[in-house]
Amino acid sequence: xxxxxxxxxxxxxxxxxxxxxxxxxxxxxxxxxxxxxxxxxxxxxxxxxxxxxxxxxxxxxxxxxxxxxxxxxxxxxxxxxxxxxxxxxxxxxxxxxxxxxxxxxxxxxxxxxxxxxxxxxxxxxxxxxxxxxxxxxxxxxxxxxxxxxxxxxxxxxxxxxxxxxxxxxxxxxxxxxxxxxxxxxxxxxxxxxxxxxxxxxxxxxxxxxxxxxxxxxxxxxxxxxxxxxxxxxxxxxxxxxxxxxxxxxxxxxxxxxxxxxxxxxxxxxxxxxxxxxxxxxxxxxxxxxxxx
Ligand code: SF4
Numbered sequence: 001x002x003x004x005x006x007x008x009x010x011x012x013x014x015x016x017x018x019x020x021x022x023x024x025x026x027x028x029x030x031x032x033x034x035x036x037x038x039x040x041x042x043x044x045x046x047x048x049x050x051x052x053x054x055x056x057x058x059x060x061x062x063x064x065x066x067x068x069x070x071x072x073x074x075x076x077x078x079x080x081x082x083x084x085x086x087x088x089x090x091x092x093x094x095x096x097x098x099x100x101x102x103x104x105x106x107x108x109x110x111x112x113x114x115x116x117x118x119x120x121x122x123x124x125x126x127x128x129x130x131x132x133x134x135x136x137x138x139x140x141x142x143x144x145x146x147x148x149x150x151x152x153x154x155x156x157x158x159x160x161x162x163x164x165x166x167x168x169x170x171x172x173x174x175x176x177x178x179x180x181x182x183x184x185x186x187x188x189x190x191x192x193x194x195x196x197x198x199x200x201x202x203x204x205x206x207x208x209x210x211x212x213x214x215x216x217x218x219x220x221x222x223x224x225x226x227x228x229x230x231x232x233x234x235x236x237x238x239x240x241x242x243x244x245x246x247x248x249x250x251x252x253x254x255x256x257x258x259x260x261x262x263x264x265x266x267x268x269x270x271x272x273x274x275x276x277x278x279x280x281x282x283x284x285x286x287x288x289x290x291x292x
Pocket of ligand 1: 030037106
């Protein structure tokens with residue numbers, strides 16, 4: 001292998017900006033969520049193990065030191081355990097200096113792994129799993145075709161934590177539209193309080209062309225929230241989130257109208273105040289980022 005090119009589009013969480021990305025799968029095994037355009041052009045594929053090893057060899061040859069590794073694409077944890085274990089073993093062999101391996105996991109891919117398998121992956125260096133929760137409300141989850149319900153997502157989150165792996169969850173403000181905003185906010189907060197993830201991120205809904213949600217919006221079936229309503233929804237989520245252990249909160253993605261960050265539960269009041277200030281003084285980004 002003399003050259004390497006990722007299969008684009010390639011996504012990774014913002015906190016993996018400096019990580020080596022090993023693209024073990026292409027696309028997302030679920031690929032049905034009505035708001036998501038990320039992998040619509042990709043057929044879900046698990047690369048052959050030999051190819052993944054060759055790619056790891058290529059990176060080893062060209063990169064002197066790697067601290068963090070992220071395994072892509074959208075739901076790489078779905079890789080059957082036998083192959084996934086080989087990938088982790090090979091990463092350990094070729095990058096013994098790496099301090100952390102992380103991965104995106106869907107509720108289904110987590111639930112398909114046993115507690116022992118997750119512990120084994122943790123022992124092999126899996127330190128962080130990113131779980132897109134989107135909402136704590138079954139009504140919203142079913143409406144956006146998430147492919148998992150609240151009970152399954154709670155079980156998946158708890159399983160990751162039980163294995164000693166750090167858990168990062170994200171929800172999407174505005175996903176319930178005007179109709180389900182209250183339920184979406186309260187049940188998402190309740191969900192986060194139940195799981196107490198290590199990291200909690202809130203994105204703001206962007207309605208993207210090419211998605212089912214985009215069509216529903218244009219047919220008048222989905223009524224989106226305004227930027228102020230989205231912020232009020234984030235406030236409601238934070239007000240009702242009661243975690244006991246430290247949870248790093250971020251809502252500073254490009255989709256968000258006001259950058260928010262803090263550590264829950266200690267910074268709860270500061271975050272709420274920051275939202276109140278932004279709304280009162282009109283310190284918000286406009287709707288320019290929303291493909292309406
Ligand atoms: S599981 Fe995630 S990546 Fe896959 S379609 Fe849904 S939102 Fe998109």
